[in-house]
Amino acid sequence: MASTAHPELHLLLKKLQTIFDALLNFKPLAGVPPILDSSVDADPNDDGQWLRHENVPGIKKLRESIKFDIDILEKACPFLSNPASEHEQPISTHAPYLVAVYQELIEHASSVVSVFKFLQLNPSDGADRRERKGRRPPSTKVDVVADNGRRWIRINTIKNAGILAEFREIDSYLTDSESDSDDPERRPSLAQTQFDNSILQMGRVLIDAANANPIEGIDGPETPRVTLRLTRLDPSPVRANGEASDPRIAQTIQCLRDMGIDVELGERPERELPIPVLKAPKPPPGPLQPTRQINLDLSVLVALVSDLTHSPLPSSVEEATARFLPPQKYREWKPQERIAAEAPEPSSGLSQDIVKHSRALTTHILQEMGKGLLQEIHDKLFSGADPSTPKVEFWTSDEARERCMRIVSRIGGDREVRRAEALFPTDNISLSDAEALFWQDSRYPANFIPLLPIRLYPAPPLPPVQGIPEPHSRFFRSMTKVCRDLLAQEGASATAASIASNGRGLGDGDAQHTPAAKINSRLSPHAVKSMLRGAELGWTTLTTTKSSVKALLREIKAARLAGRLVEEAEDEDSTANEHASVAAIWIVDPRNLQCFV
Template identity: 45%
Template sequence: MTPRPELQDLRQRLRDIYAAMATFGSARLAAKPPILDLSMDLSGDASEEFHSHQDAVQGLRALRDAVRQDLDVLEKFLNDPACKTAPPLSTNAPYLISVWNEVLHARPPIVTIWRTFLEGDQQSHVPRRGSRKPPGVKVDVVAEGDPVPSTKNSRLLAEFREIDSYQTESEDSEDEGEVGRPSLAQKEFDNSILRIGRSLLDAAHRNPLAGTNTVPSITLRLTRLDPSPSDPREHDPRIAHTLDLLRGMGIDVELGERDPVQLPRVVAPPIRHLEPTIRLNLDLSILIALVSDLTHSSLPTSAVEADARYVPSVQYREWKRKRLEATNGPDEEIDEGRLGENGLGKHSRALANQALQEMNRGLLHELRDRLAAVASPGLANVEFWTTPEARDRCLRIVLSKIGGRNEKRRAAALFSGEDTPLSEAEEQYWAGSRYPRVFLPLIPIRVFDSSVPGAAIKPPARSDDDRALSPFFEVLARTCRDILAQETIPDPRTLSNPRSSRTPPAAGEFGEGTSTPDEDETAESEIERAAVTKANPRLTAHTVQSMLWGAARGWTTLTANKSSVKAILRDIRAGEGGGGYGWDREVHDASRTDGEGGAAVEKAAMWVVDPRSLAEGMRSDYVE
């Protein structure tokens, strides 16, 4: 006979749960943002899903660790031959199994597992290993419903017996004439379950659903509490009275374990394929990339050739020296490091790396191939849009000394205006490019009629080609409006410059890191840094405006500014409840599946590519 069959059963169930957690699809746990990420990672590989450490559901790792810990205890106990005669083992397995069952049954997205809602105005708390538990109410699963820890008859009966003992002591004291003596006897009926219910109601009222004033519903699952137990020794009418009071508070009370037969089957989620909309919204970083020498010039044949191409010419070094002299003033010496490896050398290496990225997959090739899969023949219905601020900053940056001769011509052609015939603008843009004329229907780039869309412009339910759009568009638009509703402030680096209120463009303003001329590289018409948002100084106002226009129109926003995408996702999480991204609370049809077992296809809200900087002036063969 198998020793301790009840523990053997718990061990097997924990084994199954632990294995299921490893394969449980993250899409089942938390909705991923529909962001098409084609930027290169450190290994040189590209992935179509936007990866972030914030994509995982908070608390899942802690639950898995707890299952592993209890499983290890059970394994050690049952592997001991003396377990047949050993004292009963204390285990949390029934509770952990109940929590996992609620995770399986919860409607996605699951926001948090094991979240403590603190008392008063303190922020909610996700437990960390070794941290002290602050006062509050612990919720096992924050999703469509909020199950909490279970209890059982014996525990509640013990609590009732303790209450009865206080009541008996109080009556004995009154019989002995000690009327004024303090007493622990209850004046009103109460117990730990009712206190949990009140704490949950308080937490629910202090944490409405993201973006609304709706109070979340509460489900209290009491897996081991039975108002009509088969053992008469565990019967107490106060248990049923407790349940009635909970329901009277508006709490949904569920009793008993989930039926194992009805538990959802853990399967890997379908592969999601993100595709762009046929109208693309371009931010400043992409406008820079579209005119960049890196995008249009012939490709280097090797890494050595790429490095050699972007060794600054003598003419450029001399111009750089003169600019530093003008910036420093007549009495200050030039920092020669700015002209050496840590200055021009660092920027040259960054441009060479971008050239290697272009060798791997050309930006215009990528755009054409992706759009051809969703557009009409010849990309006839494809349109490119941008904001007035992105257009103006692009022209100021490129037409200054920063842009090379051909880069200036391309920028002027992109925004040539109605006075220039379309064929002439196309000729000016594609001249000297390694691509044939009208490889992409970029011209004309259309410009929105205002910096931000009016309040009446809401994200549509369906795309231009009649595909359902993810609710993420609405969440993104709401977050952008909230950020822009607060005032914008000058870039802190502008305020820290005592010589001038105008400084050259920041590197991150065009894309990623070192993708632009260093910050001392001013132009003949100096360029003022873009204003940043007070809500998040990592986000420039024009970047948030671009994201807002794309989201409000239901169009894919194309960007080379990955750091800003990460920043806006952090703001979304903070504004939508702190645990998940806050969309997908209602059933929607944002994706379609191509055939049985096929990939789920969904429209991308944002499309991230690698930056291409203005590089023509840094070429070793460049002559003004």
């Protein structure tokens, strides 16, 4: 490249092209949440079935910025390659800044939350944007948000010459002020009353934004740490070329550190810029195992009493399908106006809701033919268990019990009602009698799994559980935080909806049917409460609602990207690693009540 003018720009162009290609494949692997999936559609050979690549917000914008500079440099190639242009002014480019951002990105690849993120100095102002005719609230840019939201990194590529030019301008104002000091009609002075410059101003804005945007840690709100990397500023008293450095450069850096900013000087060591190969999160040291205390949610309580779980299995698919055609007396009882309003199946004359329910029952009994719900629980908890292993306990909430009893009493069959009453017997029924009632008419032997007694705890929200060691795994902590936030949002939404409804002259009963009845389309409040209690206790929550689990994982991811979580790294020596094989959630297939509604 000796015959080419401006070789440094050719080198920058090559770096940018390499980075542009590398970023196309930059998709860090999400951590593997401790989800034990025993559902029929789970792949038993895929240990990473919940492992997914995550797109980092801002990567697309970074690539676009790099492409813009690549285009500028490529168009200038004839000029750059002409030795006659050696003494011409080089082309202005953001390449040094973009390369520095990329280097920070790959340095923190495993914990990057976002790139090119704008943080508001006063987040509450965002709600007033419409009133302020769409003007954006003041904000500042963070180049890389790393350490799962705990660290903000900003790049500044100002050179000594640039900061010295600022100092000369400041000095000129100071000189003008002194020369006019005896003039009684002088204008207000632009001279500084305290030491300041553009770098210090950037630092103050970053600190203000960090204070205004805390993230939620284990012990409460936590202010992100701010790192300012000054890639081309040299505060040395004597520079490499022998020139003396202005002491105000070192003073600037000290002022930044006094603010609480981590100042890093110089570019990262020159090295190759390959496509980053990100390590997958370490798998648990062994297969996921449920805890010895199992937290049962409402869906599992219904599945445990369902006739599908206990009745003899059909011998074929045809027999399974025929088993769930509704009896003639049901079809005669069903209100004729409803039947007329529903589109019938051409082949059977049955209404759509009957056919849909029959198909669901057939699907569930086919799942039972593969591996029964009780057999799955038995194999995971009791098969080959060491005699010294603590006894398994099953727990649920008052709310889940009440909902289960209400559902079964309304639409359950006689045997399903009896099993539900046996699960939660009254004081005048002994444990042995309750067990006999529960297992009566079941294809399983009595006490195939020792379900009873099911222990009850009050439904959340509750104060922290006493006597439970903290912390559990990082996932339990994240799950607890997100569930509490969701319930708080739901409570605020329900209150607002109730006030609005009553303001329209509606009664309390009407307010209960407002859109605030669910946190979102996949997460009902009682499902979140069940998962919250399991997370608080560090117990495995057993559920049949895979859609709710997926929705919760999306909420956890959203909270992490928004900086509402502090997810500390767990190394091999950490105490939290002891919980690495503990399943936070255990998914099994659903079992409907054998009814027609």
